[in-house]
Amino acid sequence: MLKTRIITAVLLIALIVIILKWGGTVGWAAFVLLVMTLGLWEWANFAQLKQEIRIPAAVAGGVALGALGVFNQQAQLPQALFLISASFWLLVVPGILKNVGATWLSRPALHFLLALVLLAAAGAAMLSARAHGVVFLFSLLALVWVADIGAYFVGKTIGKRKLAPRISPGKSWEGAIGGAVLVVAYGWIWVFLGQKHEALADNWATALYTQWNPYIFAGCMLVLAGLSVTGDLFESLLKRRVGLKDSSQLLPGHGGVLDRIDAQLPVLPLAMLMLGLQA
Numbered sequence: 001m002l003k004t005r006i007i008t009a010v011l012l013i014a015l016i017v018i019i020l021k022w023g024g025t026v027g028w029a030a031f032v033l034l035v036m037t038l039g040l041w042e043w044a045n046f047a048q049l050k051q052e053i054r055i056p057a058a059v060a061g062g063v064a065l066g067a068l069g070v071f072n073q074q075a076q077l078p079q080a081l082f083l084i085s086a087s088f089w090l091l092v093v094p095g096i097l098k099n100v101g102a103t104w105l106s107r108p109a110l111h112f113l114l115a116l117v118l119l120a121a122a123g124a125a126m127l128s129a130r131a132h133g134v135v136f137l138f139s140l141l142a143l144v145w146v147a148d149i150g151a152y153f154v155g156k157t158i159g160k161r162k163l164a165p166r167i168s169p170g171k172s173w174e175g176a177i178g179g180a181v182l183v184v185a186y187g188w189i190w191v192f193l194g195q196k197h198e199a200l201a202d203n204w205a206t207a208l209y210t211q212w213n214p215y216i217f218a219g220c221m222l223v224l225a226g227l228s229v230t231g232d233l234f235e236s237l238l239k240r241r242v243g244l245k246d247s248s249q250l251l252p253g254h255g256g257v258l259d260r261i262d263a264q265l266p267v268l269p270l271a272m273l274m275l276g277l278q279a
Contacts, residue, residue, distance in 0.1 A: 005253030012251070020134055028130050036123040037062030038257045040115060042247040046238040047111035061116050065123065078124035082273040085121035088114075089227055089266035093234050100166050100237065118265055125268035132202060139190050139203035140271055143221075144263045146186045147179040147228040154178025163229070168236045171229070180225035187221040207275055220274055227270060228263040235262035 019027045041058035049057055096102045104110050129137040155175020163171040187205040194206035209217045235258055239247065246255030254260060 008251050008253050020130075020137075025130075029127055032123045032126045033062060033066060035257055035261070036065060036119045038250060039119050039261065040112075042250075042256045042258045043115035043119070043238075044112060045244070045247070046242060047108045047115065048106075048242060049108045049112060057112060061112075061119075064116070065120050078121075078128060079273070079276060081117065081121035081124055082269040082276070085118055085266070085269040086273050088118065089230060089270065093230055093266075097164060097167065097230070097233055097237065101241070105238075105241065121269040122261070122265045125272045128272050129204065129268070132204075132207070135200055135203050136207070137204075139205055140268065141264065143183060143186065143204075143224060143271070144228045144267055147183050147225045148232075148263065149179075150182030151175040151179030151229065164233050167233050167240060171233070176226070176229050179229070180222050183225035183228075184218050184221045187217065191217075204271065204275075208271075211275065224267050224271055227266040231263040231266040234266075235259070 016031075019031050023031065037058055040061045041054060044054035044057050096105075126137070129140050151171070152175065155170075155172040155178065159172030159174040161173040162169060163173050163176055187209075190200075190203045190205035191209045194201045194203050205221075208220060212220065235247070239245065247258035248256030250256050251260065
């Protein structure tokens with residue numbers, strides 16, 4: 001299993017590097033659209049759409065994203081999607097996690113429509129971040145990885161109080177706090193690097209820092225760290241509802257696409273929205 005995970009990870013990293021280096025804007029947009037479409041197919045399982053319409057629904061959703069100009073950064077639609085997504089993750093999901101469910105999750109069409117909006121917002125955020133440069137994109141994506149790493153190691157070491165035992169028994173409050181602290185430190189490291197090295201100046205954390213005072217900057221980092229946990233827990237809840245361990249088996253050793261981007265779904269749109277609040 002470990003060997004399979006490593007091979008898959010190496011191949012994915014190589015693919016992303018190739019696309020970022022030689023694919024240009026069109027190549028990255030095509031990759032993001034593919035990821036979002038595959039995510040829609042997996043979410044169709046969560047929404048419990050009829051088996052025979054899951055693939056057509058995902059393909060139609062992917063076509064709709066392109067046709068509606070979701071990935072056109074000159075349009076106003078991405079900002080609206082960022083706002084809708086942020087509102088859902090900040091105001092609605094905490095209640096769903098607290099109650100371990102919501103009645104509308106049992107309505108397949110409504111559930112799938114929600115998936116379309118959330119994935120569209122995350123996809124638009126990925127393209128918007130890439131438009132600012134590879135360093136900007138990486139500095140934003142890695143925020144979630146840092147949160148995961150911090151939560152894992154701190155939780156493994158001192159974690160005792162369960163964060164959401166009915167949804168994900170392995171997560172602890174200590175781990176979540178540890179991840180959040182590490183994310184704040186991560187943000188300050190990027191600000192320091194951006195000030196010292198011109199090649200790294202155009203990163204997401206520095207862009208956020210220049211728009212806000214240090215206290216709000218730190219607060220934003222904490223909110224995003226919390227949302228990374230929220231995204232993970234929400235996907236775990238959806239999988240638990242339908243009796244799945246992984247969202248799919250598309251990525252050998254890693255599960256599915258949603259298993260890899262669950263924490264990015266809430267973080268990316270809000271992170272880009274934070275930059276636009278004073279734009």
